[in-house]
Amino acid sequence: MDRLADVDDPSLPQLQADRPARIARGALVTAVGLAGVAAAHHPMLLSGFRKIQTDLGDSRLLNYLLEHGWLWARRTPGHERFWDAPFFHPVPNVIAFSDSMLSYGPLYWPMRLAGLAPDTAFGAFLIAATALNYAAGVLLFRKGLGFGAPATAAGAGLIAFGAPRVNQLGHAQLVPFFYQILALYALCRIFRAPKIGAGERAACWVAIGLAVAAQLYGGVYLGWFFGVGLAFTAAAAIVLKLSRDAVLEVARRDWWAAATGALVAAVALIPFLTHYLPAAREFGSNFNQIQIYAHPTTESWWSLGEGNWMWGWVERRWPLKSNPFPWEHHLGIGYLTTAACGVGLYLGRGRPLIRVALATMLLGLATMTMVPGPQVANLAAVAVCFALGCLFREPDWSERGAAAFALATAFLLTASPFNDVMRTLTVVMMVFCFVRVASRPGLIDKQFAPASILAILALNSLAIPTAATMAGVLAPPALLFGFYQPARRRFVTSATIGLVLASAIWLTFESRPWILTGAALGAALGWAAGASERLRPSAVWQLRILLVAFPLVILLYGHNSLWLACSPWIPGSQAIRVPCRVVLIMVLPAALGIAAMVQRLDRGRWGAAAWGLALLCLAEQTGTTKTYDVALSRARIDDVARRIDPSAESFYYRPENDELFMFYGVDAMWAGIEAGVPTINGYSGGFPTGWWALPMADSPHEISTEAALREWSALKGLDRSRIQRIGRQAGNEVPASPPVDDEAR
Structure with missing residues (x-):
């Protein structure tokens, strides 16, 4: 169990270094943090706070929300009710129209108590939030995960000063990230500390629940993405064999503590939900068009924005395609950093935590990237035809082969009648079932399953009156021929059923000839591709192909991303108008990847190279933002x-x-x-x-x-x-x- 989060051997040289060396390394980590804060906020610092990041719109709005919280805490007249701020008069509950910033108040209020003007206090708040993000990152990577100093600086620095976060400084509700990092540290304690007692484990689970609640009270985006991200990560950890036992062991041991943490979070969120749910009902789903424009594309993951010091020229030379919200699409973390992250995750894939992080990142990229939906759905349909062709070529089905057959049937029976790709695959399945039945004469027990599914799919998909009419036309001559040619009755029966099926398919889909063409090509391709037993994948892989390909066909038909297809079914997703901001959560597995890569160098006694890679990757993140x-x-x-x-x-x-x-x-x-x-x-x-x-x-x-x-x-x-x-x-x-x-x- 404690090995789930174990990323390195505790006997590493850097962990055994003498005290002066540890102090020197700690000083270097601190110096990286100070340099990162200065780089992220240099426009304010160099101006002596005469300029504030970033603009007269959103920045001052979020400053206003913080100031309203301060005035509410002081019981200032006009601000006695937190949720009823004095704008849009006399509308109540206006704070729930945006991010409340309430849980960020403890960072802002001391600045105001010290006598700073609201705008100056806001600039100091941004700096304090960035510094706390880095400090929490150091705690997570150093104490929680056991990384050495250069890897800690690289991972914590990417979280706190990464280009995506710098590019989002105009949205101050997205800057404080330390609540989530502290929640991850609590998870590390649960999984990595072998002698942790039940009381401390319960406290950690409660801390996780309160951290999610606190993040939601500060900003909905980070809190919602973090909660959903934890759910996806847990699912990935259970699916992956390398981490499954550890996760299930903790689930069996700590179910009561996890339930307690969830209950505490639910109670803490009652005021939040009481105010935000009515606002959500008022706005409904009016933001869907915004979600499409603010959805990541492939280019988005490489864009660092014009203000980036190292790669801004790329944006100026090849700007993003026309978009109403181009500033939301600067999601890149740099070319070298991306490469180092990918290599680190790949090389460390044998460790449970890193494999889970790699799976989560790939799943996030696949879900949150805009793709040509119809084309991907068609490619997935080709994969289904291949898997079905291989499946029906098998002389006998194993348990997994039968499971694949049942799975394909379930998907086809629940398909929308408006999904032409699924209609095409239904015809392909009927053809394969008919061939399976016709090619196994006399084996009634072997024919029962495909014949039953053929009948069910025909009843579900074809025009029954048309099929009955064709059967009535073809049955008399078939019976007459069979009477005079008894030796060929089985052939006549199969041919008659085939003709009835073919004519019913033709007449049902004659107004949509692309279904007939696609079914003919798909059946031929699948049957031919499965001909070679040597190239035929095993039943396990056939099942896996169907498990992936069928959902892609269903979800991407009429949609250009899995997010746009699935988000209406995820609670709270309608509040996520800008899906691009998921990058601020995905930077976590990226930070783990770069830390793992730097740690490999440091472990191999390449300390200078480790620090060089860490600093170079952090240098890629630096840029200049706008100010007012x-x-x-x-x-x-x-x-x-x-x-x-x-x-x-x-x-x-x-x-x-x-x-x-x-x-x-x-x-x-x-x-x-x-x-x-x-x-x-x-x-x-x-x-x-x-x-x-x-x-x-x-x-x-x-x-x-x-x-x-x-x-x-x-x-x-x-x-x-x-x-x-x-x-x-x-x-x-x-x-x-x-x-x-x-x-x-």
Whole structure:
């Protein structure tokens, strides 16, 4: 059991080094962390926090959410209810429209307590989160997995400073990752510590549950991906023979502790679900189109973005194909790092943990990569034809051969009638069943199974009246011929059944000739490919081919990825508008791969080469991100805040220019905090019903801002006379009581 996570021999030279050498190596690991933090956040550090990563939109929104949490903790008027922040007034539960950032508050609140301004505190929060990610990574790789210093620095550095995380700094909810790393460390304790007591194991399981809950309270993406990722990893560990015994042993031993951890997590998530589930019901599945555009492609996994220091020129020379969200597709970790990761995972595949990580990564890449769905479905159908042809060529079926036959039948019977590829495979199966029956005369017991399945598939797929008509036409001459030629009755019977079957297939699918053509080619290919007994795979491999190929045919027909096909059936997946962000979880097996590669060099007494590879791979991650000017942001906010009437019930701000609503919406949200007045403006991951008329107002073919405000007031039961209008044509507003002294910009 303790060997599942064992990646190295504890007698390695670096673990036996004397104290000065260990201190030196620890100092190097710390130096790598400091250099990584400086590289990731150098635009802020070099500007003395006069510039903040990364933009005036999402960054300031997430800063606002952190600030609202701080004001809620201080019980500031207007912020007494955490979930009802004062924007989109008077809509409740608006925090659930986006990531709440609540569990990240303990990183932000001390900055505010120390007197830092909100924007400066936000920059310090980003740095602190990155540093904690690295520190937690060091704990995981060094203490949890037993790696040496260079491997620890490489693995922890890729987690904390990897290019995908740097490219997502504009989405601050995706930066803190230490909760998940601590959960993985707890798992390492459970699997690797041979003398760990029941109490500590229970504490570890509870810590895992609370870590997942805490991550969800901070940001839905990382929490959801981590939870689903753990489930897939556990499934892979059970399927793989090398790790199965260890996982099942822990399951038998700790089922009560794991159940306790799950129960604690469920209780902790009750407030979360109470607020997020209503928001999910309101938004429904309106994000499916966004999911398609923000779905990884093959190119995405190699793109590091224009800001990358080593490989930005590649992006500038060969930019990603036109996409509404190109910034979400920078998922690469560098060419050298990818190679080192792949080699490390491959060479270490004999170790249980690394094999599980390799399987999980391959499964993640296969699931989350956009592919030409119809073409892949057709290739999978060819594999099915090959496996079926080999199966029906076998003179006698073993237990696994019978299982493959039953499995194929089950898939075909449950196929959608609108899936033409599965209809084609159904015809192929009927042809093979007929050939099997016709080629084994006199062996009734051997004919029963294929004959039964042939009848069932025909009843399920063919036009029965047509088949009955053809049988009625062909049966009399067949009976007459059999009466006068008794020696050939078996041949006549088979030929008649074949003609009835062929004519029924033809007449059923004559409007879809591609099914007939595909079935003819598939049956011929499968039968010919299985002719050579020497080249015929075993029954086990036939079963495996069918287990993989059939789901691909079903899932990828009409879809361009397994994620798009399966996500509607996974709870919570509709909240994942940007599937590309799965890279922030997949970087974990990648980090294990690079650590394993560096460790191999270090174990072979190539210490300098190990450090060189680690530093070179981390150098591939570095880049420069965008920033916004703090002074400009404050001036924008102050310009709105100074014109807010404190006696107004709420206000709505619309600048004179045609700036994007997200930027002036965030200005209004921050101005509302300064003035202590809620705003109808807003920007978030979702938007209230009926609100979109406001930012669209004054556009061609749209109503005016004043009409949109009146509609919003009527919809929400507000008194329009108590809503202050600031900015564009503010002089046309209905005056508040008392009148507001405000000039239109």
